[in-house]
Every structure is written in C-alpha cells, then in structure tokens.
Amino acid sequence: MALRLSCPDGIAGKILRLHLPTGTPAVSTMIAVENRSGQRQVNILSPGEMLWQIPEEESLGNIALNYAKLGITHIWAGMDHLLFVCCLVMLAGSFRRLLITISGFTIAHSVTLALSTLQLVNLPIASVEAAIALSVVFLALEIARGPGNTLAWRYPLLAASLFGLLHGFGFAAVLQEIGLPPMALATGLLFFNLGVEVGQVLFVAALLLVIMLIEKSITRLRGTASLRLAGYLNPSAPICVATSYLVGALALSWFAERLQILLST
Structure with a gap:
C-alpha cells in the first residue's frame, strides 16, 4: 500500500508517527520525504517501529545506510x-x-x-x-x-x-x-x-x-x-x-x- 501526503509547512526536524488501523505492522515500512527544493530523504522503519524523527538535512552516511537497507x-x-x-x-x-x-x-x-x-x-x-x-x-x-x-x-x-x-x-x-x-x-x-x-x-x-x-x-x-x-x-x-x-x-x-x-x- 502506498500513501502520499502533502505538508505545506514542512516537517524537517519533526517526529513522524505511524497510526495504522491494523495496529503494529509486521513488515517494514518505507518512508520517502521530499521538500520543496526537491531534496529527498528515505528511511525504512523496521517491523514494530512507529516513529521517525525527520532530520533537518540528511548526511551522506545516512543516505548510504538507508539506500543499502532499501537494496x-x-x-x-x-x-x-x-x-x-x-x-x-x-x-x-x-x-x-x-x-x-x-x-x-x-x-x-x-x-x-x-x-x-x-x-x-x-x-x-x-x-x-x-x-x-x-x-x-x-x-x-x-x-x-x-x-x-x-x-x-x-x-x-x-x-x-x-x-x-x-x-x-x-x-x-x-x-x-x-x-x-x-x-x-x-x-x-x-x-x-x-x-x-x-x-x-x-x-x-x-x-x-x-x-x-x-x-x-x-x-x-x-x-x-x-x-x-x-x-x-x-x-x-x-x-x-x-x-x-x-x-x-x-x-x-x-x-x-x-x-x-x-x-x-
């Protein structure tokens, strides 16, 4: 299932919390965030993980780790x-x-x-x-x-x-x-x-x-x-x-x- 949301005020530095009708997911959840300048941040939440604090600016280390996990x-x-x-x-x-x-x-x-x-x-x-x-x-x-x-x-x-x-x-x-x-x-x-x-x-x-x-x-x-x-x-x-x-x-x-x-x- 894919869900797209638009946040005009921006969410950099804020905590994203998942609320799912089926409860805690038994599979990994992929989250992609793109700001107005086109910068994209990707993260994978492990099964049972429901929170992600979106970084102000993603480092190369985090990008490498997240895309390796995606692969x-x-x-x-x-x-x-x-x-x-x-x-x-x-x-x-x-x-x-x-x-x-x-x-x-x-x-x-x-x-x-x-x-x-x-x-x-x-x-x-x-x-x-x-x-x-x-x-x-x-x-x-x-x-x-x-x-x-x-x-x-x-x-x-x-x-x-x-x-x-x-x-x-x-x-x-x-x-x-x-x-x-x-x-x-x-x-x-x-x-x-x-x-x-x-x-x-x-x-x-x-x-x-x-x-x-x-x-x-x-x-x-x-x-x-x-x-x-x-x-x-x-x-x-x-x-x-x-x-x-x-x-x-x-x-x-x-x-x-x-x-x-x-x-x-």
Missing part, C-alpha cells in the same frame, strides 16, 4: 530475482563456477541498473517483468532436463550475464519509484546496488546451507559417507530436480499473470 529489502522481497539466483546456484554445479556465474549476474544487472536509473536507457516495466519471469522458467527447464550440451550448461556465465542485464531493469524500476536524493545521486545508486548484492550473497549462503543440510541428512539415512563440500552442488541431485519443477511452475504462473497485464495495457 537488501528489495532483493529479499523480489521472489522472482531470488528464484533466478536459486537456479544459477543449481546450474553452476561447483563452487568455482558458482562464484564466476554470480559475479557475471552481479556485474550485468549493475550496468543496466545504473543506465536505467540515470535515464540513459529505458524499457517498459510491464515487458521487463514478464521477461524476468520467463528467464526463471528458462533456467528451471534447463535444470529439469539435466546437464547437457546447451549454452546454459556449458557457459552459465553467459546465461547469468545476459539475463542479468534484464534483471537490472527490474531493480531500476523500484529505485526510480523510490527516487534518488538529487544532491547525492551517486551515493544513493551505489549503496542501493551494494545492498542488493549483500542481500543476494546472504541468500546464496543460506541456500547453500539448506542444500548441504538436506543432502547430508540423505547420505546419513542411506548409510553412505558424507559428501565433500563441492558434492552438495550436484545439479543431478533429486533435490535440485524437484526444486526446478517447483520454481518453473511458480515462474510460469507469474509469466501468465504479467503477460495478461501487458496485453491489457
């Missing part, structure tokens, strides 16, 4: 982006290839995020969102088919980079809606992107931990020796194949919904 919040809330990263993890098949693949995805989406946010390149957001869902379907299908001689399996860096350019436009759409502080464009853009990367790394680490725990439990039940660390990334493992079907089904439903919206506009 982390966005990547964790963007299920399509997370599922794409999940597919990259399964497609990589080894920690070395995973590091290279994730790096390619990061560099690619950072480029289009900057280009789109700075209004140098723009694409219709409805088309971008539909294409992002389709990119997840494509990778899920590749994983379900199993390792082969396709470009995605042979060169996951190429797939990650090409689709990363697309995902960058999706990140940019959110950042454009939030807005960047006019006096600190570079700081806001840089730290939003860094926040996205931090959130992405934390997600990959959590995902690898879950995969390792599940595979280790399976090997113990079978009475076999524990796998070496790299063995947990076996793309032919039943857990990877089963996950690919679930991810593909979800992404296909998102694509159908977004395509319907695209065709109706």
